[in-house]
Amino acid sequence: MRGSGILRVFALPRGAVTALAVAVAAVLAWRAVATGLDALSARSVARAQAAAGALSGPVGQETASRQHLARNPADANALLALALALERQGRRDDASAAIRATLGLAPADPQVLIRIAGYFLRSGDEAQALATFKRAADAAPGDPNDVVARALLAGLDTGRHREFFDGIARANPVWWPGFFRLACAQAADAGTVAAVLAVRAQASVASSEEWRCVIERLQREGQWARAHQLWLNSLPLDQRQRIGYVFNGGFEWPISGIGFDWIVPAQDGVVVSTERSDGTTGQRALSVAFADKRFGEPPIHQHLLLVPGRHRLEGRSRTELESRLGLQWGVYCEDGRGRAPRQLARSERLAGSAEWKAFRVDFLVPGDCPVQRLRLELANPGTGAITPAPSAARIKGTVWFDDLRILVLD
Numbered sequence: 001m002r003g004s005g006i007l008r009v010f011a012l013p014r015g016a017v018t019a020l021a022v023a024v025a026a027v028l029a030w031r032a033v034a035t036g037l038d039a040l041s042a043r044s045v046a047r048a049q050a051a052a053g054a055l056s057g058p059v060g061q062e063t064a065s066r067q068h069l070a071r072n073p074a075d076a077n078a079l080l081a082l083a084l085a086l087e088r089q090g091r092r093d094d095a096s097a098a099i100r101a102t103l104g105l106a107p108a109d110p111q112v113l114i115r116i117a118g119y120f121l122r123s124g125d126e127a128q129a130l131a132t133f134k135r136a137a138d139a140a141p142g143d144p145n146d147v148v149a150r151a152l153l154a155g156l157d158t159g160r161h162r163e164f165f166d167g168i169a170r171a172n173p174v175w176w177p178g179f180f181r182l183a184c185a186q187a188a189d190a191g192t193v194a195a196v197l198a199v200r201a202q203a204s205v206a207s208s209e210e211w212r213c214v215i216e217r218l219q220r221e222g223q224w225a226r227a228h229q230l231w232l233n234s235l236p237l238d239q240r241q242r243i244g245y246v247f248n249g250g251f252e253w254p255i256s257g258i259g260f261d262w263i264v265p266a267q268d269g270v271v272v273s274t275e276r277s278d279g280t281t282g283q284r285a286l287s288v289a290f291a292d293k294r295f296g297e298p299p300i301h302q303h304l305l306l307v308p309g310r311h312r313l314e315g316r317s318r319t320e321l322e323s324r325l326g327l328q329w330g331v332y333c334e335d336g337r338g339r340a341p342r343q344l345a346r347s348e349r350l351a352g353s354a355e356w357k358a359f360r361v362d363f364l365v366p367g368d369c370p371v372q373r374l375r376l377e378l379a380n381p382g383t384g385a386i387t388p389a390p391s392a393a394r395i396k397g398t399v400w401f402d403d404l405r406i407l408v409l410d
Helices: 004-011 014-051 057-070 076-088 092-105 111-121 128-140 146-158 161-170 174-186 190-202 209-219 224-234
Strands: 270-276 284-294 301-304 307-323 327-331 341-348 353-364 373-380 392-407
Touching: 004 301, 057 076, 076 092, 076 111, 111 146, 111 327, 128 146, 128 161, 146 161, 146 174, 146 190, 161 190, 174 190, 190 209, 190 224, 190 327, 284 307, 307 327, 327 353, 327 392, 341 353, 341 373
Parallel strands: none
Antiparallel strands: 270 284, 284 392, 301 373, 307 353, 307 392, 327 341, 327 373
């Protein structure tokens, strides 16, 4: 029946459809690399034919290449042209011998290595092709050539060369950061990149930017539980043992800005830091200083994964603020379904000058709210308001916070 294949796809469970889409994307990417390298070889052949004058076609190219090699046996490009001519004639054994000889003549020429990798890819030897692409990357300074990076990414997407990529991840070559940025942004499956990151973490070479990139991608894709587990794995042991429902609510640790830690967007006129202060429970407190400018976006926030039920947000604050509206803490549901965030709770208004004082507010997390966000925002003076202040206001001064936490009430 026409269209039955499509109907069968739509009948699959969502996870199976996602896995199928990832597999198809990986195959298409690998084919695109092979097609691009075929075109590169074709251009190489055309240049060799033009240099040969009247000689044309694979046989003519072979003759021209052999004549050139007779004059200069160490010319790797001429030997490569010979290999490509032999390949086009279907003489695979002779072509492979010429390719191996070319590798011996130009073991560190990135452009030659890229074309040799193309030969291996056309021959169906993915492992040898990837190894040669790696040699091309190792031979070039800085970030990998775009062709090389995309070829390696296509190989990673296939899922068939895990040991190869794990080895590179542990070795930590100089070109790795550029390749990982591409992989994190464009790999068909974020889980593949997360697996490579785990290998780098075990080898103690994973960077904070790698953790940030993979965790944020998982968050954008709505894989919140997976992102949370990966973030937990990124933490030092002492922090992992003291998570709480609000992470680092005592502000004793530096703010990383990664995952489910506090996130501090950069903006003019606001300085967010952790500082020593009198009256704190521990050594430090959160300081948010405003330079008499109109309030922009919330200066600090944190994603939460609270279970459905009743909760209580509590903490302590000290204020030295000049503001018509003041500030408040808001808890919002962000269900990722395209709907605007729903406010679940807001603290009392924080304004004026006041020494340390406690605040608390109880709230309910509904069953359809898998992800929440806790944020500092402009206070809304409206009675029963369920949004932050609808208009901007100037703020000058500093507010401090300590002992911020969420308790489960039932």
